[in-house]
Amino acid sequence: MSSISFPSNNSSFISGASSFEHDEHSHTPSFDNVSDAFHMNPLSAHPPRTPRPSTGMGSSVYGTEVYHKLDETPETKTTYEEDSEDEDDKARAEAEGKVRKEEIWRDLFTTSNGRDKALKIMQYSLRLYLVFHSGVTATSLLKNRKSSSWEADILKRFESTANGFSLTRRCLILFNWLVPLTSIMEQHNNAAVSGGDSSRKGKSKPLLHTLLNSPPPVLLDLLCGAADDVYTFHRLGMLGPKLGERAGRVADWCWFAGTLVNLVENTVERSVLLNLQHEVESRLYKESMSGQTAKSNPTANRIDDKELSRLQKQDFWIQVTRFKLLMDLIFVSYNVFRLNRAKRPVQTITGLTAAFLSTAKLYDRHKTVLIKAAKH
Template sequence: MFLTSNGRDKAFKLIQYSIRLYLLFHTSLTASRVLRRPTRPPWELGMIKRLESTASGFSFTRKMLLLFNWLGPLTAIMAQQSVPYSAEVTTETSKKTTRPFLHTVLYAPPPVLLEMVNAAADDIATFSRLGLLGKKTGERAGRFSDWCWLLSTLVGLVENGVERQMIGNLQQEVESRLYSESMTGATSKSKPKSSKLDERELSRLQKQDYWLQISRAKLAMDLIFVSYDLFKIKRAKRSVQTITGLTAAILSSAKLYDRHKNTLMKNISLTL
């Protein structure tokens, strides 16, 4: 998991927002009447500054890890550029025609386009932080990236809702079949093969629905986080963004871990 850039990004994000959560609690506690002091010890102030610098460093490291992340969506779009000339294969090698790149981009799936544009704008903002581009250019690119993030999050929530509805319908069909078979009085030993397959299918659908709920919660956290930046909401900004950022990091890390675990288990089963 940590061998991939995505896995390292999730690990750094967990550390980054864990530090910010500690700083948030520390600030709240030291501001309370019970623990308030007229002066803070120098070592404590130095520690707070170092932790804030560390959290900012992890944020910048994550930006650097995700540089040129737009190459993935671009590759997917370029793969759609070459299409078969005809559905009928008249020769051993079917003739192919190449669409213009602009035509391919315009007809690419919106989520892929948003991901590519978002990553490109994020790279421009990162280059600005490195001093390669102007500050105003970086700020505009960062804001544009936030808008792309907001739109992609909304699209993801819509897709998530559609997928959950489809899975819910499939679950109802499988459950109705299992109920009909159970009414026939079949025991565990006399269950038909189709019934056992339905039970496996139901278990698979329930697991898929569970991870879709995790994805929906993560998207909701992203939506809250980016809304504070885009709409310049000041009230409890630090607290809300810290909690939502850490929650999103935990949920996305759990989903990524499950994906890598399933891939590893499949590879092990193939070797046995």
Template sequence: MSSISFPSEHVSGRPSDSHDGQFYSSSFDASSSFHMNPLSSHPPRTPRTSVISNSSSQIYGASIYEEKVDITNDASKEDLELDEDEERVKEAEKRIRKEDVWREMFLTSYGRDKAFKLIQYSIRVFLVFHTNATTSRLLRRQMRPPWELELVKRLTSAASGLSFTRKMLLLFNWLQPLTAIMAQQTVPFSAEQSTESSKKTQRPFLHTVLYAPPPVLLELVNALADDVATFSKLGLLGKKVGERAGRFSDWCWFFATLVGLVENGVERQVMSSLQAEVEGRLYTESMSGATAKSKPSASKIDEKELSRLQKQDYWLQISRAKLVMDLIFVSYELFNIRRARDSVKAFTGLTAAVLCSAKFYDRQKNALLKSIISS
């Protein structure tokens, strides 16, 4: 009669070692108090170390925290730089006074011209209202007081004197477009040429003038014709020569205004496309769940860029309105339109003076702001 042998009695370690190596991991302790039959069809699960304990050092380790700290530090640095720039600009704006800006404007002949233009066309608008009021049925009188007639006479003389003063201030204004054309003459034909060959070969002056941009060429011819007309009023040239030069100057002004309107339209299209691009980025960031804390630098940069583009588009609209006023004014001069001539010329001239002065004021203010920030 055969005897039944138990593997635990005769074979103490080897079968269990082989089965342990097959079913159990190295971390299983065979000497524990609880034992299972390793030959069972359902062996026990291998006791393993905790996944969380092993992977916590990788998932929540110091390396990932260091990366996040670096990112937040970089973002905080950019935010601090942007905030510091904004604070610097605000402090500089507080230091700028209106008197300082007006002083910088009046230091230039262009600024004095705009100031005289404001005074001149304000007087003309007043004279238009006075004429309309005195010729109306309600306020019409047979005899006007002497002081009123004297005032009208003085204001008319002052307006014509301011007009002549402005022409004198704009003498030799053709030097600016001429220097721009002369600067193009020394530019080499290709960027691959050396400096020695570019010095030896220069474009002829006539070639440079013919290939100059149309706005610059029109500005040059217009300024020269204006000077000839001014010299005629001074008595240095004949009256007919001055009239022809003035007529030619008006035509140059007319075409330069049309070219300026075309350029303004192109620039506004570019600005609108750039604004749409920046607004699209801001919308994408807002829809993706990005907030000021998650992407502070990108959102702030986009907001600053959008505000800058909107400001540029605003001044482009101001320039377009000024060009439209100039076009109406010069059209009355060229085509000899008689209907409401004095009224239209006075109002368009005053509107153009206000718009141009506002633009020049902003330019001088920005120049002062940059000088204060740089210092």
């Protein structure tokens, strides 16, 4: 197909088309290299259209180099994003290789929380040894009193060591009630500042009002920390037995209620996370069913794959936290409801399991921090 002619002056049409082709502000590419150009009617009310690929006989009018120019920017951008993501993955892999396990344990033990977990593992490991060897020692005492005297002495030493670990752990978590108290004071100060700006009277609500309006988990942490400190001072001999036992009961009830609240929050958080994970999986499934692969749409597939792996890892640690909370709930239920049947073995196993789970989570947290620092 050559050119379309109109029953008017052709020179005006050609000049109008040529002026449009050389307009530098136009987003439509010029067709200078095409011999048979399409001439636009300047009297037409419709604006010029962006050329589309044609399947008819006139496909040679819109050369293929036009579409290579149009697709040049997205392809370059996609390649740049892929290269940056590959470099980020390589940097993370190199950072993981640089971080050693000794460094992670060193940073973990420099914190009071890390030392508490280490002492908890040692404490309940000794208690587990005592649980499994108490029956054997009792039978050996009946058979041979001379040879079993040193065994009884070792068991007494292990029992004293486990009690010492317990008291040391309580001293490490002294004054933990300052954390929720600080958040309550910040909330009170913010409310006072906002109230003073709005009313300009300089009057603020009392601290008791802010304390009562605080979230229940914060109040439970505050009360539990204060009661734990009173019980610790009783264990140290500074307070009497009556006050110490009452404080221990209050701390157990606060621990029990706080564990239930954390279990509810954990369940809600996991449900939200599973919904997000289901959305990503559905999107990947639709892309696979529509014929899109990692080669046809590499950026979208890579982003979805990374998002899915991130959500799966987060879901794993949420389940670890839930299992740890269940162990804590079983442990404290024996103290709250004063259960005596199989109390020592059950509390030993649940306490040791909770210690390993919390240590693993803390280890992963410190590892992530060191990897991020090594990348920079």
